[in-house]
Amino acid sequence: MSDLLERLRGRGWRLTAQRRVVAEVLDGDHVHLTADEVHARAAARLPEISRATVYNTLGELVSLGEVIEVSTDRRAMRYDPNAHRPHQHLVCGKCGLVRDVRPVGDPLTDLPEGERFGFTLSGAEITYHGLCPSCASD
Amino acid sequence: MSDLLERLRGRGWRLTAQRRVVAEVLDGDHVHLTADEVHARAAARLPEISRATVYNTLGELVSLGEVIEVSTDRRAMRYDPNAHRPHQHLVCGKCGLVRDVRPVGDPLTDLPEGERFGFTLSGAEITYHGLCPSCASD
DNA sequence: TTCTTGACTTGGACTGAGTCCAATGTAGGA
DNA sequence: TCCTACATTGGACTCAGTCCAAGTCAAGAA
Incomplete structure (x- = not known):
């Protein structure tokens, strides 16, 4: 730092x-x-x-x-603070634990032209939801 | 309704x-x-x-x-209120306009096993950011 | 139709997250 | 060392949302 x-x-x-x-x-x-x-x-x-x-x-x-x-x-x-490596987030719905994750591919390419409503895209933010190992085992 | x-x-x-x-x-x-x-x-x-x-x-x-x-x-x-058709959101960063959009594929499949940290995944929420046509032309 | 009752609504106080501001303090250049 | 523009402070304020005791009313029972 x-x-x-x-x-x-x-x-x-x-x-x-x-x-x-x-x-x-x-x-x-x-x-x-x-x-x-x-x-x-x-x-x-x-x-x-x-x-x-x-x-x-x-x-x-x-x-x-x-x-x-x-x-x-x-x-x-x-x-x-992990601002220099592009990533998304995985959040535990029970305890709130957050992990930085890197999905494969660029999410922007998954949005077809016909679904862009004429917008100029600048980025996409993905939040994956689930249960962390210790909350899932309760 | x-x-x-x-x-x-x-x-x-x-x-x-x-x-x-x-x-x-x-x-x-x-x-x-x-x-x-x-x-x-x-x-x-x-x-x-x-x-x-x-x-x-x-x-x-x-x-x-x-x-x-x-x-x-x-x-x-x-x-x-569009709760019965799975979709994501496209947001104009200037005026705040929001459109419902449907990307191709299932976002969950883009998160490799090695990036799941043992979580049990339940869903993913994507927010696409950009400028709507009228804000982009200003 | 009227009665009854438990679910619904109300307004106002309260909370939590974040912003604003005038007064005070201080990092770092001269 | 001094100066001053920039940074910090604490307290008041805003905005979104929650809570609650008291009053209201939808809809089933008679």
Whole structure:
């Protein structure tokens, strides 16, 4: 994640303690935290960090293309740092576990011309639903 | 939509004026209204209908499988009465227009065994993003 | 037809997620 | 070291949705 901080500094980001802990909290694979979860983990390292700053920082990371927003349920938005490798999401309908997955092929090619209603397509987002191994065995 | 009302009555639904107008408002193709839009249109016919009743009725229609919830943006949930024909959604990123579309093939078959993490899959939801013809020409 | 009752509706308070803003603090260049 | 434009703060606010106690009414019973 420190290469991320380098990239951001190269883009004129002012490097504050708050931004650093938010970036650190988001490090890892299959990470899909809500803003409040990010805030709780960041506050464990930097107790005075505010919710507003977490929202600001997450929003900046999203608009810089370093983090992706995913809505896996009808509750809070989740933040996915795996932004540089195209992927989709697999969600457990019981416990909410989210995995990053890579289906074969390009989903856009599955939408025939006659079903495009004249739209200019820019992308497709797939959410696979199911039960994770431990929820399926209950 | 009156066949819907018949089906529901057959399932023991008490047929009230409020439920009738909500069902009528949801009639049609490519209908994807928010709860507040449903409430506004229902209130045009039945001014005293409450938001709570609209939410209750939409929730019942969803759990009876007569209406599908779709979240096309990060704002309000939308309600799609096209529940008996499997389909996906195509969303204009500028004006928010939503069309029902039918891609070829079954999206589940595009997720290889090695990408399923032991999950038991139950379905997949695809949102195609793009610009509608009138927004693309601006 | 009227009666009865349990299901339905209501409005208002409440929650959770997210935004906004004026005041305060500070990173990093001069 | 100083300056200042940018970042942070906390609290008020919005918006979507839920909850609940009190009142209403659809439809079966008589």
